[in-house]
Amino acid sequence: MTQRRIMNHDDIRRALSRVAHEISERNRGVGDVILVGIYTGGVYLAQRLAQNLLEFEGAVVPVAALDINLYRDDVHSRTRRVVRPTDMPESIGGKRVVLVDDVLYTGRTVRAAMDALNDFGRPDQVQLAILLDRGHRELPIRPDYVGKNVPTAPDEAVKVRLVENEGVDEVSIVRIDPASDPRGAAPK
Numbered sequence: 001m002t003q004r005r006i007m008n009h010d011d012i013r014r015a016l017s018r019v020a021h022e023i024s025e026r027n028r029g030v031g032d033v034i035l036v037g038i039y040t041g042g043v044y045l046a047q048r049l050a051q052n053l054l055e056f057e058g059a060v061v062p063v064a065a066l067d068i069n070l071y072r073d074d075v076h077s078r079t080r081r082v083v084r085p086t087d088m089p090e091s092i093g094g095k096r097v098v099l100v101d102d103v104l105y106t107g108r109t110v111r112a113a114m115d116a117l118n119d120f121g122r123p124d125q126v127q128l129a130i131l132l133d134r135g136h137r138e139l140p141i142r143p144d145y146v147g148k149n150v151p152t153a154p155d156e157a158v159k160v161r162l163v164e165n166e167g168v169d170e171v172s173i174v175r176i177d178p179a180s181d182p183r184g185a186a187p188k
Contacts (some may be wrong), residue, residue: 006150007171012162013130016045016136020052022145027096030057032124034095036064038113039084041102044164045174049100066099071112086116093121094146098145102160104130107141128171132171134158149159 007015037046042124043065050061067084099113110128117126129145135151152158152173159172179187 003172004174005170005172006049007132009163009169012147012169012171015131016048017052018153019145019147020049021056023049023098023127023129024053024057025099026127026144030059032094032096033098034062034064034092034123035098035100035129036066036088036092036113036117038099038101038109039065039067039069040165041094041131041160041162042066042100044162045102045129046098046100047164049129059095062089064092066113066116066180068109068112068116070114073108073112080103088120091121092117092123095123096125096127097123098127098129100129102131102162103158104128104133104141104143104146105158107137107139110141111139117125131160132158 003131011014024030025035035046035050037043046063050063053059053061065084065087068088069083096165097117099110101109104110117123127144128141130143131147133143133146133149136154150158150173155175157174159174161168161170165168
């Protein structure tokens, strides 16, 4: 297994600052915006985006945490499922929801997130903010905001480590041998 770091703390900080500015510009401010982070990395990134928006817009943007595990189309094939509480601080009806996740790969996580959002109302618009887009889509999903585009091979995984849960900010590409992968799951 080989590992190659592609983003460090400063790279992640700059990418999130740029994405936050793009969110503000596209939505002509943040008055009707709610950031919905997909567990777990997306929640931390949504909180950071909200902090960035507070710093240069002077407005508090609500942040929600969304668990999509029960909405996944591979719910029966995944080995370990941890269901976390979804925390939606306010109604998403009439809002511009920005879904936030760390890595976009096949698009299946985002599809599950959009299904889960239906349980909380009908937003005016759903946008997608991703720290890293690695390609290989299986569904017609395209992000609105991308921190970094990194083409990857199917036998590579993207490992996002964030200060909030691992004590360091970095993104690495890891080449894995599918025969020796103890998770038995597709790479992220």
